[in-house]
Amino acid sequence: MSLKDRDKKHLWHPLKQHQTHPDSLAIVKAKGCILTDEDGNDYIDAISSWYTSMFGHCHPYITNKVSQQMQQLDQIMFSDFTHEPAVKLSEALIDILPEGQNRIFFNDNGSTAVEAAIKMALQYYFNKGEKRSTFIAFENGFHGDTFGAMSVSGLSVYNGPFENFLMKIHRIPVPDGKNTSEILSKIERIISSESIAGFVYEPLVQGAAGMKIHSAEGLNDILKFFKKHNILTIADEVMTGFGKTGKNFASEYIDTKPDIICLSKALTAGLVPMAITSCTEAIYKAFLGDTIGKGFMHCHTYSANPVACAAALATIDLLQSEEIQKNIRHISESHKMFQKKIEEHPKVKSVRNLGVILAIDLNTTANRYGDLRDKLLAFFMENGVFLRPLGNTIYIQPPYVIKDEELHKIYDVIQDALLTL
Template sequence: MSLKERDKKHLWHPLKQHQIQPESIAIIKAKGCILTDEDGNDYIDAISSWYTCMFGHCNDYIIEKTYRQMQQLDQVMFSDFTHEPAVKLSEELIKILPQGQNKIFFNDNGSTAVEAGIKMALQYYFNKGEKRSMFIAFENGFHGDTFGAMSVSGLSVYNGPFEEFLIDVKRIPTPDGTNHQEILNQLQSFTSKYDIAGFIYEPIVQGAAGMKIHDANGLNEILKFCRANNILTIADEVMTGFGKTGKNFASDYIDTKPDIICLSKALTAGLLPMAITSCTQDIYDAFLSDEMAKGFFHCHTYSGNPIACATALAAIELLQSNEIQNNIKEIIRSQQEFNERIKAHPKVKSTRQIGVIFALDLNTKMERYGDLRDKLLKFFMDRGVFLRPLGNTIYIQVPYIISKKELQKVYCVIEEALTLV
């Protein structure tokens, strides 16, 4: 019996309507940019498996570093112990994180990184004797699937059944270069009516919304307003972090830095699950007290796992290498050339790019999870490229180690699809 057949007996896949969508493809190995299925078919992973495997699958350098750590220390509870990989990772991360970040808190995944950030903001004011319970977030943002993260997300396709159970959030549009004064007026209205704890945002790029890029100057004005009004700012860099925007973090494009940053995905290069919520010294100090109840009682069993920390350290080393930095520049240049080829295509409504993130909107209406979108996904897979459309948005976020030949194949398959849409 094939893996696909065995899969259907017991497994429930995420983001999938099993009644009507195609069965899952069984992948048996991966190396570099290539996924191989049980029938021997190869696929270029053009989205780095949800933006995680940015250094390619089964990267030899990362595997070696991880293997060494597995032989030394596998797991120890982080509430009572510490260890070299966690300490070293905190030191190396603080060096490259946006200015002002000084404390590292470990989580399991992107959603729980956001969850911890939300709880930090709420308890920050609670510990200071202030009752603040409302958040501000962008329209169409996505921050995860746990309840706090879901509350501040604006895509109802994900959280529609749970909306009556979520925390209070007021939403604002993303800045587009012309509307930031309107947004500031809206924020002024909110602050006059509500006790606002924090503003959470995806800096520069809204990933799940279709790689929508917004104006850095406008975002900076929003962050300046929040700082002036004592509203904590939480940058969700789960998708944007670790070089994808052309800088280490998307917040590096913005003068006003966040109070809290959420990290995951490429943090461990797709090899192991781990996440981090970092914060300023001021946030951390608000939890210091002779009262135990003012501590941050939020914990995950695998927090600070030594093996995951060693993996993250290896990924940071690679990110800062001349080879990877040069590769990133080459991918950016290549995508700019591709953009010039297709931006005027009659089937293309719009294009956008920042760093290695490239997206185009098809000049046709498509449901986010619908029949036409599934046909387009199958079209790509049949031609050996894994691209996962977000409605009518086709986006590319390739591993930093992709070859020129592989990258050109990705472009050619997209251009072929444009003739058939």
């Protein structure tokens, strides 16, 4: 019996309606940018498996570092102990994180990184004797699937059944370069009647919304406003972090830096799960005191897992290498050339690019999980490219190690797909 058929007996896949889409493709091998299924077919991983495997699958430098660590120390609880990989990773991260970050808290995934950030913000004010229970977030943002992360997310396709159970959130538009004054006026009205604990945002690029890119200058003005009014700012860099936007972190494009940053996905290059919530020293100090209750009573069993730390350390080494930085610049330039080639296509509404991210909005409307998305996904896979459209948006976010011929095959298959519409 094939893996695909065995899968149907017991497994429940995420983001999937099994009644209408019962099959799942069985992948048996991944190397570099290539995924291989159980029938021997190859696919270029054009989205780095949800933006995680940015250095390619099974990168030998990362796997060797992880293998060495597995033979030295595999797992130890982090509440009462520490270890070299965690200490070394904290030092390496602080060296490359945006200015102001000084404390590292370990989590398991992107959602829990955001969840911890929300709890940090709430308890920060609680410890100071202030009751603040409301957050501000962008419209159409996505921050994860745990309850706090769902609350600050704005895509109801994921959160619909849970809307009545979520925290109170005020939503504001993303800055487009023209609407900043209107956004600031709206924020001012909100904070005049609400005690706001924090502003949660995806810096510059809203991933799940369709790789929507907003104004760095406008975002900077918004962040300055929150800082002025003593409201914590929480940057969700789970998708944007570790080089995808052309800089190590999207927050580097913005002068005003966040108080808290959430990291995951490419943090460990897709090898093992891990996430981090970093913060300023001022936030950390608000949790110090004589009683245990003032501390941050939040924990994950696999916090600072040594093997995951080893993967993250290897990832940072690669990110800082001249080879990878050169590749990032090259991919970005290639995207720009393809953008010029395709943006006048009659089936294309708009194209945008930042770093290794390229997004194409088709000149049509479509549901996120509708017929158009299914048709495009099937076409891409039949032609050996794994692209996962978001409604009428096709986006590319390839591994940094992609070869020119692989990258241009992605472009060619997208152009061929437009002929089928």
